Amino acid sequence: MSIDQSIKLSGVDLIRTRDPNNHLHCRKSQLLACVGGRTRWSDLLMYGALGSTSAIHRHCYLRGEDRWAFDTPYVTDDDLRLLGFEVLSAGTVDLARFESGVTAFLAAGQPVLFYAPRHHFPYWVEFMRRAGTVPEEYGLLHSFLLCGASGTDVLLVDNVADDHEYFPLTVSWDVLRDGYAREPDRWFTGCATVRQISAPDRDGFEAAYRAFLGRFRDGFELYDVIGDNLVVERASVSPAYRAPGVNSLALLAGSRALFSRFLAHTAHGEQVRAAYARIAQTATVLSDRVTAFQAGLPALPADRLRRGLERLRQLEQRAARRLVDEGAALPQLLPTPASGR
DSSP states (O other): OOSSSSSTTTTGGGGSOOOTTOSSOOHHHHHHHHTTTTOOOGGGTTTTTTTTHHHHHHIIIISOOOGOOOSSSSOOOOHHHHTTTEEEEEEEOHHHHHHHHHHHHHTOOOOOEEEEGGGGGGHHHHHHHTOOOOOGGGEEEEEEEEEOOOSSSEEEEOOOOTOOEEEEEEEEEEHHHHHHHHHHGGEEEEEEEEEEEOOHHHHHHHHHHHHHHHHHOOTHHHHHHHHTTTHHTTTTSOOGGGGGHHHHHHHHHHHHHHHHHHHTSSSHHHHHHHHHEEEEEHHHHHHHHHHHHHHHOOOOOOOHHHHHHHHHHHHHHHHHHHHHHHHHHHHSSOOOOOOOO
């Protein structure tokens, strides 16, 4: 089926990254960017962003996986529903069904998300060369966010800029058709869309955050593990972005940055907010420095990085105790905003 006229979602320019540390799985990053362009309450999704450092350790060190494959306990379908959004999944479809369904979803104001091999897209090949991606990873699947279409082209919104910001790209339908012809079994998998169905359920988020605080226990030993393995990982032949410490710190810095944003919507005091703002900033700086160290660039010596990681662990431990104690004492954690919305 051909599309007779151009159709484009309104508010495409509002689809901006909410993950400046670029630590989320591509699909979650896209969903967060989409809903963040439609509601000012998207930061409520981050109530559980502190997660578990043990889970990060298992993922990055024991399994050797990278950050983007980590199933973060935030930006989940259940929490998106609390925010007032519904993710509708169609699974895997063929090219004909995909083409025929695009117009209806776009006309309803809904983006179309799908997975496909990223090396079929010229702009992704250029980005991977620029980023130093190893050749064996070129063919990995990526979630693509389609926000417009015409009879000849589709409008994708992607974050392949050097600062990982989202921006629109026009891609010929022939790129999709030719890619599908080459690897039909790997195209148009995980097809989905997202739509807004209600206002945020603030009581639901209040209960979810209280439950999170009630079970939150963490010794933050992962910071010591990262420090202990700095030199060994630098001697590895793997590229820097594959190093477990690099991936672990990216996840830690990204999650702390998002949690700090969530705290702005809560009744927590200035001490707690300031503590997590400092943690997020410190983790981001250390993430950059450890990445530079693992890449062999001029960087701080390992001993200074270890001392920085130790200080960060101590900051986390003190802040977590204060966070949990204050949360237990507050009668309401998510006060109703002055606007009543």
